[in-house]
Amino acid sequence: MKRYSVLLFDLDGTLTDPESGLIKSFVYALDHMGVDYGDPSSLKRYIGPALYTEWKRDYGFNEEEVTRALAYFREYFAPYGWCDNRMFDGIPEMLDACRADGRKIALATAKPEVFARKILDMFRLTEKFDFIAGAVDEKIRDKKWEVIDYVLTQFPDVPRSEFLMVGDRVYDAEGAEKCGIDSLGVLWGQGSAQEIAEAPFLSSVDSVSDLPAAVRALEEK
DSSP states (O other), X not given: OOOOOEEEEOSBTTTEEOHHHHHHHHHHHHHXXXXXXXXXXXXXXXXXXOHHHHHHHHHOOOHHHHHHHHHHHHHHIIIIITTSOEEOTTHHHHHHHHHHTTOEEEEEEEEEHHXXXXXXXXXXXXXXXXXXXXXXXXXXXXXXXXHHHHHHHTOTTSOGGGEEEXXXXXXXXXXXXXXXXXXXXXXXXXXXXXXXXXXXOSEEESSGGGHHXXXXXXXXX
């Protein structure tokens, strides 16, 4: 029977809902750049992927412009945006249940690690993780597969078949696939049911409380 001994969790949209703080940070930055982005709710699509890549492509920013846009983003996010966040109900209990099944728990987020750690500390989740990894900045280890690959190197004695990435966006599934590990999609985050269904997740789970059982079900397939 398959065994997942290490679970890698995404942060935004999987453990916490960062939408309010991130949308305000996006609006602050793009307003300063004079970008016509339409309805602010449309900016939800930037929750998850690397902003440097997405904004450069979508708004035609050159190197100087995207650097300035990200500086504006940090100008709001650093003091205000990161803590305008909420934890999904049942997350501590779910992580405890996964650990009770004998699994190690790691964080693999494309969010800058310094803010990821602040968020985990704010919700008193830090002690539940065996390893925490995020982006170094907007250009270094900012892609999801790079973060996942970095986490894998921290468990050198664990074969890749024993890792499972848990996330809410296509980037989590594609990053896991690129790194040669399995993935499980969650349906309470930013990714739509269609996005989760079309991404290369092995399966999906509807609720936080059902996640430990969903992992065990994957092992029995």
